[in-house]
Amino acid sequence: MAGTKDRLLDSSAELFRRQGYAGTGIKQILAGAQAPFGSLYHFFPGGKEELGAETIRASGRLYIELFATIAAQAPDVPSAVRDFFDGAAQTLVETDYADACPIATVALEVSSTNEQLRQACAEVFDGWIDGATRYFCAAGIGARRARELALNMLCLLEGAFLFCRALRSTEPLRVAGASAVAATRAALAGDT
Amino acid sequence: MAGTKDRLLDSSAELFRRQGYAGTGIKQILAGAQAPFGSLYHFFPGGKEELGAETIRASGRLYIELFATIAAQAPDVPSAVRDFFDGAAQTLVETDYADACPIATVALEVSSTNEQLRQACAEVFDGWIDGATRYFCAAGIGARRARELALNMLCLLEGAFLFCRALRSTEPLRVAGASAVAATRAALAGDT
DNA sequence: CCCAGATTAGATAGATCGCTCTAGTAGGAT
DNA sequence: ATCCTACTAGAGCGATCTATCTAATCTGGG
Numbered sequence: 001m002a003g004t005k006d007r008l009l010d011s012s013a014e015l016f017r018r019q020g021y022a023g024t025g026i027k028q029i030l031a032g033a034q035a036p037f038g039s040l041y042h043f044f045p046g047g048k049e050e051l052g053a054e055t056i057r058a059s060g061r062l063y064i065e066l067f068a069t070i071a072a073q074a075p076d077v078p079s080a081v082r083d084f085f086d087g088a089a090q091t092l093v094e095t096d097y098a099d100a101c102p103i104a105t106v107a108l109e110v111s112s113t114n115e116q117l118r119q120a121c122a123e124v125f126d127g128w129i130d131g132a133t134r135y136f137c138a139a140g141i142g143a144r145r146a147r148e149l150a151l152n153m154l155c156l157l158e159g160a161f162l163f164c165r166a167l168r169s170t171e172p173l174r175v176a177g178a179s180a181v182a183a184t185r186a187a188l189a190g191d192t
Numbered sequence: 193m194a195g196t197k198d199r200l201l202d203s204s205a206e207l208f209r210r211q212g213y214a215g216t217g218i219k220q221i222l223a224g225a226q227a228p229f230g231s232l233y234h235f236f237p238g239g240k241e242e243l244g245a246e247t248i249r250a251s252g253r254l255y256i257e258l259f260a261t262i263a264a265q266a267p268d269v270p271s272a273v274r275d276f277f278d279g280a281a282q283t284l285v286e287t288d289y290a291d292a293c294p295i296a297t298v299a300l301e302v303s304s305t306n307e308q309l310r311q312a313c314a315e316v317f318d319g320w321i322d323g324a325t326r327y328f329c330a331a332g333i334g335a336r337r338a339r340e341l342a343l344n345m346l347c348l349l350e351g352a353f354l355f356c357r358a359l360r361s362t363e364p365l366r367v368a369g370a371s372a373v374a375a376t377r378a379a380l381a382g383d384t
Numbered sequence: 385c386c387c388a389g390a391t392t393a394g395a396t397a398g399a400t401c402g403c404t405c406t407a408g409t410a411g412g413a414t
Numbered sequence: 415a416t417c418c419t420a421c422t423a424g425a426g427c428g429a430t431c432t433a434t435c436t437a438a439t440c441t442g443g444g
Contacts, residue, residue, distance in 0.1 A: 176347045
């Protein structure tokens with residue numbers, strides 16, 4: 001069995017992405033992790049807020065790794081983008097439209113209410129944007145164009161997640177994915 | 193002074209978009225509306241949930257009207273899209289990155305936890321997608337293409353809102369807006 | 385003027401919140 | 415064997431949550 005600290009992070013990550021930060025109680029996190037009350041404050045003396053910040057950063061790292069794994073298996077860059085969107089749609093259906101972006105729900109909740117958590121989200125998002133930009137740069141796209149493509153892809157993905165979850169449909173993700181793939185191809189072809 | 197019911201809806205709309213549904217307390221809503229406790233349960237016997245559902249629908253209607261107002265003043269369709277994104281960025285800066293999408297925060301929170309509120313969000317989103325699709329159709333874009341364009345524009349907008357708020361930057365909105373305008377032009381030109 | 389319905393006003397109930405506290409156990413180092 | 419640190423365990427605190435309740439106060443029609 002994984003260590004208690006990891007179980008706490010896993011439990012809170014799953015609950016935060018589904019019902020947000022404010023909507024998730026400490027006791028619910030502990031029940032999910034099968035951990036006693038004392039353990040939480042042993043590993044996270046800062047309480048819920050510290051657990052939240054660490055959960056956000058850990059979830060962000062995991063999501064980068066997911067993209068890297070998919071990209072490594074794809075034959076080319078547009079295929080990687082397509083596979084990433086397809087995989088997201090599949091996960092969405094498999095989890096009854098619960099598991100989309102690991103931190104978007106929390107990010108919107110805390111952006112205007114909790115500076116520490118907002119910064120954790122900002123760090124994760126910056127890492128995603130930089131990572132995607134470098135990935136596109138490595139494929140031969142110019143730096144400026146690569147960053148725009150990265151931002152467009154991520155905006156399309158996050159927006160589609162929002163609509164898919166509320167509408168209980170994968171249509172937004174399919175349309176946005178097709179658009180992201182087309183934009184990637186255009187950038188690779190050097191179109192202005 | 194506006195009626196108490198409207199003040200309650202306005203107050204909750206402002207608070208929900210900034211800190212979400214679970215993160216907003218009834219007392220906070222009442223303080224914002226300068227209304228007594230009894231009034232809330234007089235106008236909304238269903239309590240917080242009924243107020244939430246009505247707030248979501250009212251906010252959704254207002255946002256459609258905002259787009260219609262901007263579109264009516266724009267000389268052509270791409271300009272309307274551009275002005276909408278520009279206006280969103282301006283509002284974001286003016287409100288210290290607080291006022292973005294009126295219901296996205298709530299939508300992500302409730303999509304997996306509260307079926308009644310999820311449905312209210314779904315209705316609003318459906319209305320936005322249909323409205324934008326009809327707008328693009330009226331400009332001469334084929335029905336299927338118009339719906340894809342509408343979804344892409346809305347996904348870009350919502351995703352950009354998320355990143356802008358967390359990163360405290362308008363860059364995502366500017367990049368996404370440029371992309372939406374380009375997609376609109378391409379659709380109008382009949383490109384495949 | 386008076387009555388009835390609409391609305392205001394806020395005390396309070398009962399549950400749940402995040403968190404602190406003390407006490408206990410497990411396991412390795414010496 | 416003992417001791418020390420790491421961790422487990424959960425009772426309980428004060429605060430806050432949503433919601434209910436009763437009473438007071440408007441306001442328009444007869």
